[in-house]
Amino acid sequence: MAVEPLLADDDFVPLTGSGRTAPSLALLARPRTAAEAAGAVLARGSRGAVARGRGRSCGDAAQNAGGTVLDLTALDRIRGLDAAAGLVVCEAGTELGALARALLPYGLHPRAGGGGWTAGGTVASGYGNGVEAFELLGADGRSRTVRRGEPLFDATVGGLGLTGVVLAVTLALRPVETAYLRERSVRFRDVDALLAHWTAPGAVPEPYARARVEPAGRGRAVLTAAAPVPYAGLPRGHRARRAPLAPPSFPGPWAGGLRPLPGLARARAVPAYGRGPRAGFVRYRCAVPEGREEALRGLLALLAGRRSPARGARHARVERVYADGAGPLAFPVRGWCLTVEVPAGARGLGRFLDVLDERVAEAGGRVCLAEDARLRPALLPVMYPRLDAFRGLRAALDPRSVFRSDLARRLGL
Amino acid sequence: MPPQSLLLLGGTSAIGLATARRLIARRTRTVWLAGRPSPELDAAAASLRALGAGVRVVPFDALDTDVHAERLGRVFAEGDVDLVLLAFGVLGDQARDESDPAAAVRVAQTNYTGGVSAALVCAGALQAQGHGSLVVLSSVAGERGRRADFIYGSSKAGLDVFAQGLGDALHGTGVHVMVVRPGAVRAARTAGRPEPAPLSTTPEAVAGAIELGLRRRSETVWVPAPLRLVASALRHVPRPLHRRLPVAP
Numbered sequence: 001m002a003v004e005p006l007l008a009d010d011d012f013v014p015l016t017g018s019g020r021t022a023p024s025l026a027l028l029a030r031p032r033t034a035a036e037a038a039g040a041v042l043a044r045g046s047r048g049a050v051a052r053g054r055g056r057s058c059g060d061a062a063q064n065a066g067g068t069v070l071d072l073t074a075l076d077r078i079r080g081l082d083a084a085a086g087l088v089v090c091e092a093g094t095e096l097g098a099l100a101r102a103l104l105p106y107g108l109h110p111r112a113g114g115g116g117w118t119a120g121g122t123v124a125s126g127y128g129n130g131v132e133a134f135e136l137l138g139a140d141g142r143s144r145t146v147r148r149g150e151p152l153f154d155a156t157v158g159g160l161g162l163t164g165v166v167l168a169v170t171l172a173l174r175p176v177e178t179a180y181l182r183e184r185s186v187r188f189r190d191v192d193a194l195l196a197h198w199t200a201p202g203a204v205p206e207p208y209a210r211a212r213v214e215p216a217g218r219g220r221a222v223l224t225a226a227a228p229v230p231y232a233g234l235p236r237g238h239r240a241r242r243a244p245l246a247p248p249s250f251p252g253p254w255a256g257g258l259r260p261l262p263g264l265a266r267a268r269a270v271p272a273y274g275r276g277p278r279a280g281f282v283r284y285r286c287a288v289p290e291g292r293e294e295a296l297r298g299l300l301a302l303l304a305g306r307r308s309p310a311r312g313a314r315h316a317r318v319e320r321v322y323a324d325g326a327g328p329l330a331f332p333v334r335g336w337c338l339t340v341e342v343p344a345g346a347r348g349l350g351r352f353l354d355v356l357d358e359r360v361a362e363a364g365g366r367v368c369l370a371e372d373a374r375l376r377p378a379l380l381p382v383m384y385p386r387l388d389a390f391r392g393l394r395a396a397l398d399p400r401s402v403f404r405s406d407l408a409r410r411l412g413l
Numbered sequence: 414m415p416p417q418s419l420l421l422l423g424g425t426s427a428i429g430l431a432t433a434r435r436l437i438a439r440r441t442r443t444v445w446l447a448g449r450p451s452p453e454l455d456a457a458a459a460s461l462r463a464l465g466a467g468v469r470v471v472p473f474d475a476l477d478t479d480v481h482a483e484r485l486g487r488v489f490a491e492g493d494v495d496l497v498l499l500a501f502g503v504l505g506d507q508a509r510d511e512s513d514p515a516a517a518v519r520v521a522q523t524n525y526t527g528g529v530s531a532a533l534v535c536a537g538a539l540q541a542q543g544h545g546s547l548v549v550l551s552s553v554a555g556e557r558g559r560r561a562d563f564i565y566g567s568s569k570a571g572l573d574v575f576a577q578g579l580g581d582a583l584h585g586t587g588v589h590v591m592v593v594r595p596g597a598v599r600a601a602r603t604a605g606r607p608e609p610a611p612l613s614t615t616p617e618a619v620a621g622a623i624e625l626g627l628r629r630r631s632e633t634v635w636v637p638a639p640l641r642l643v644a645s646a647l648r649h650v651p652r653p654l655h656r657r658l659p660v661a662p
């Protein structure tokens with residue numbers, strides 16, 4: 001019998017990324033323990049399984065049409081804290097914002113930041129800042145500890161869940177004296193002025209810096225840098241002086257350029273990123289290497305073009321990236337990162353983004369796979385030259401491709 | 414997301430091939446041509462290969478419903494299919510078929526019975542993979558019985574209703590069913606030929622409408638689009654008048 005039997009559709013649910021495009025149906029399992037997760041992997045059907053965090057990434061990376069998807073958000077316990085060493089071990093479904101709030105009374109904050117995403121998702125989607133080790137569930141249903149420096153570590157950071165299910169993560173923490181960052185904004189006439197400022201000799205790295213560029217007109221830009229506020233830096237008479245490590249409970253705006261550390265802001269105060277427009281949207285996120293600023297300028301000019309479907313975007317976001325990612329599929333490239341969110345229905349968007357892909361690939365850059373749902377497969381090896389290393393490792397680790405996703409199928413990972 | 418893999422049922426169909434060419438220019442890398450083996454089928458495969466797609470041919474006869482599950486199942490076993498285009502069909506010869514019931518039955522069996530069988534096989538496989546689209550080529554001829562082509566028209570009417578219901582049955586399964594109702598389809602206009610009838614269309618235009626419909630996940634597409642209004646007006650024309658209207662086949 002060549003055709004698979006019909007499925008009982010009741011157990012299958014449609015899933016999308018946060019862009020709400022390209023829905024596909026999968027059997028959703030929500031393990032509450034590591035053992036249940038292993039059980040779900042062993043019980044998967046012929047179409048494999050993949051892990052999912054809070055579905056914050058935009059594309060189809062955390063989907064597996066017709067197969068199993070493991071929703072890990074019930075695995076959200078903090079297993080242990082070593083305050084002296086500045087390390088915390090939490091389960092993979094822990095939301096980093098919740099983790100940041102839990103650690104605040106100890107004067108600690110995750111180096112991985114504190115967004116609405118999960119600890120497992122931050123590993124698998126390739127950020128991996130401050131990730132020291134993790135527990136990885138393999139295709140055989142057994143889990144093992146993987147430490148920084150091992151090849152499997154590098155392959156899993158950015159590995160989009162295709163090397164296994166991350167069950168728990170050891171994250172490095174930084175000490176903080178208060179719950180605040182101080183923000184400083186500088187306005188620029190256009191992109192050239194912004195890039196000139198950013199690349200000026202002697203400019204110091206600013207870890208929280210990002211710029212918003214208007215997609216229309218000359219491209220006015222606002223660069224925002226932020227630094228943690230030491231206790232002595234709190235304004236006189238500020239209520240935080242009495243309890244510097246209390247979570248900022250009131251919604252903004254915060255006085256004196258203060259802003260809560262990532263993950264500590266309450267609902268409405270979160271910067272608009274990640275929420276996006278109501279209807280489906282496409283998040284185009286790409287990296288351009290250092291020294292190829294003209295390519296970045298070209299991309300911004302295309303976005304601002306007269307016929308550009310991206311003119312509907314509120315702004316484009318430009319970040320400076322200070323280090324390459326380590327793994328074969330890691331997204332970060334030392335240089336620049338550009339993000340723009342466009343309504344999915346925008347006319348001519350598909351072909352427009354194909355043109356951007358070509359430019360990015362020509363410049364030696366790449367698009368972020370965790371946000372992608374539309375890349376042309378032929379460009380993948382150009383953007384990720386170490387793709388074969390990843391494929392080789394995956395073939396050795398998981399010869400039957402138990403771990404699969406819509407993204408993996410679409411791009412032939 | 415434009416489809417990356419296509420299964421064309423009716424591998425030499427002009428509309429099907431125009432759609433395949435269009436989709437290959439987008440994202441389609443893998444094309445399965447299902448059809449009755451013939452030099453034309455091989456030529457169609459070669460023409461798509463020349464555009465850079467990986468093309469494979471699978472023997473398929475709409476009338477041989479017993480082997481549909483096995484033949485088409487083989488395609489799905491090789492990998493996911495993002496789009497199935499059901500484009501086979503015969504127009505028949507109305508005048509001859511009226512006096513040769515066996516020939517009329519062949520039209521009905523090809524268009525309707527064969528369509529039902531192939532669509533059900535593909536729908537099951539698409540449902541199992543949890544995603545994909547099934548596009549069924551109906552015709553404006555199935556909209557209302559017409560003196561000039563009611564044998565063909567009734568077979569398309571049956572297929573059309575079947576496909577609508579199948580679309581509802583698959584609603585919420587991740588599989589999308591789209592019914593396409595073209596008017597008279599002629600090869601692209603060439604210089605010197607008389608102006609084509611109003612509301613006639615070309616395979617390329619149908620292909621464009623299919624691509625747009627896929628992007629919008631439409632359930633019904635008329636080509637050209639104004640045909641929707643014309644058809645809905647014609648629905649209310651009294652029979653004695655409708656009988657006398659000239660129709661292009």
Ligand SMILES: Cc1cc2nc3c(=O)[nH]c(=O)nc-3n(C[C@H](O)[C@H](O)[C@H](O)COP(=O)(O)OP(=O)(O)OC[C@H]3O[C@@H](n4cnc5c(N)ncnc54)[C@H](O)[C@@H]3O)c2cc1C
Pocket residue numbers: 050051052053054055056057058061062063072092093112113115116117118119120121122123124125127128159160161162164165166167273274283317339370371405
């Ligand atoms: C401008 C911008 C800046 C961002 N900055 C950061 C940042 O600094 N740090 C950061 O972490 N994220 C950042 N993100 C978000 C990031 O793109 C991802 O959305 C997020 O990391 C993953 O979210 P999630 O946990 O909901 O995972 P999902 O979206 O559910 O999944 C994403 C991928 O991870 C895999 N995955 C999820 N959980 C596991 C697991 N337990 N084991 C194995 N694989 C798993 C999935 O299979 C999928 O491939 C940023 C996004 C934007 C737009």
Ligand SMILES: NC(=O)c1ccc[n+]([C@@H]2O[C@H](COP(=O)([O-])OP(=O)(O)OC[C@H]3O[C@@H](n4cnc5c(N)ncnc54)[C@H](OP(=O)(O)O)[C@@H]3O)[C@@H](O)[C@H]2O)c1
Pocket residue numbers: 422423424425426427428429448449451453473474475476499500501502503504523550551552553594595596597598599662
């Ligand atoms: N052309 C129009 O004016 C028009 C208008 C409205 C709707 N349509 C419908 O649109 C569809 C495609 O039209 P088209 O113009 O592209 O058609 P076409 O060029 O005439 O092609 C018809 C296709 O059907 C195949 N076919 C016929 N009988 C078959 C059988 N028993 N088994 C397998 N395949 C069989 C043919 O294959 P072989 O090469 O083996 O014969 C051919 O590939 C058809 O369903 C048609 O009814 C057409």
